[in-house]
Amino acid sequence: xxxxxxxxxxxxxxxxxxxxxxxxxxxxxxxxxxxxxxxxxxxxxxxxxxxxxxxxxxxxxxxxxxxxxxxxxxxxxxxxxxxxxxxxxxxxxxxxxxxxxxxxxxxxxxxxxxxxxxxxxxxxxxxxxxxxxxxxxxxxxxxxxxxxxxxxxxx
Numbered sequence: 001x002x003x004x005x006x007x008x009x010x011x012x013x014x015x016x017x018x019x020x021x022x023x024x025x026x027x028x029x030x031x032x033x034x035x036x037x038x039x040x041x042x043x044x045x046x047x048x049x050x051x052x053x054x055x056x057x058x059x060x061x062x063x064x065x066x067x068x069x070x071x072x073x074x075x076x077x078x079x080x081x082x083x084x085x086x087x088x089x090x091x092x093x094x095x096x097x098x099x100x101x102x103x104x105x106x107x108x109x110x111x112x113x114x115x116x117x118x119x120x121x122x123x124x125x126x127x128x129x130x131x132x133x134x135x136x137x138x139x140x141x142x143x144x145x146x147x148x149x150x151x152x153x154x155x
Contacts, residue, residue, distance in 0.1 A: 011045040013054075014061040023048045027064060073120050074113040079128045080106070090120065091127035091134050097142060099127065099134045 013021035025047035034041050045062050047054060054060075081089045081101075092102035104119030120126070125142070127134045134140055 010065040011047070012063045012065070013045075013047055014063060016060075021047065021053070023050075025062070069115070071122075072107075073116045073122060073124075074110070075104075075116055075120070075126060076128050077109065077112050077114055079126050079131070080104075080114055081131065088114075091131060091136075092120075093125040093127065093140060093142070097139050099136050099138050099140055101136050102126075 009027040011025035011027055013025060015021060025045045027043060028046050029042075029044035031042035043062070043064070045064075075090060079090050081091070083089060088104050088106050090102050090104055092100045094100055102119055102124075105117045107115035107117045109115070127140065129143075
């Protein structure tokens with residue numbers, strides 16, 4: 001993990017329609033308590049507002065970036081399976097195009113992808129379509145062998 005800035009988190013405001021506010025903000029305050037019923041904390045961010053697009057006291061969604069994982073791996077959420085104990089797994093494709101169950105540890109979710117903290121390495125091939133037809137030990141056909149499905153990404 002690489003720290004973004006000294007004691008400063010980058011803040012991005014997300015509008016109601018999902019678009020991003022064009023000017024970056026900064027984190028001013030973080031509450032030290034977590035609401036046990038919701039898991040939420042209170043944060044206060046400040047954004048420049050030269051065109052008065054934002055109204056004071058509005059509640060908005062804000063994305064905070066405190067660190068960047070340059071070696072991180074993410075996979076599509078649809079590729080994650082869970083066993084009866086709730087353990088996250090993917091269907092890994094080996095060099096012979098055979099399917100293997102591979103347990104993985106998940107980090108956070110971003111958009112439609114899960115960060116994988118262990119269990120995969122960059123360049124691993126996983127099944128993302130037709131999971132219901134792929135069985136461990138069976139050989140699969142790959143539609144696009146040049147497409148890396150587990151890849152390094154900034155978070």
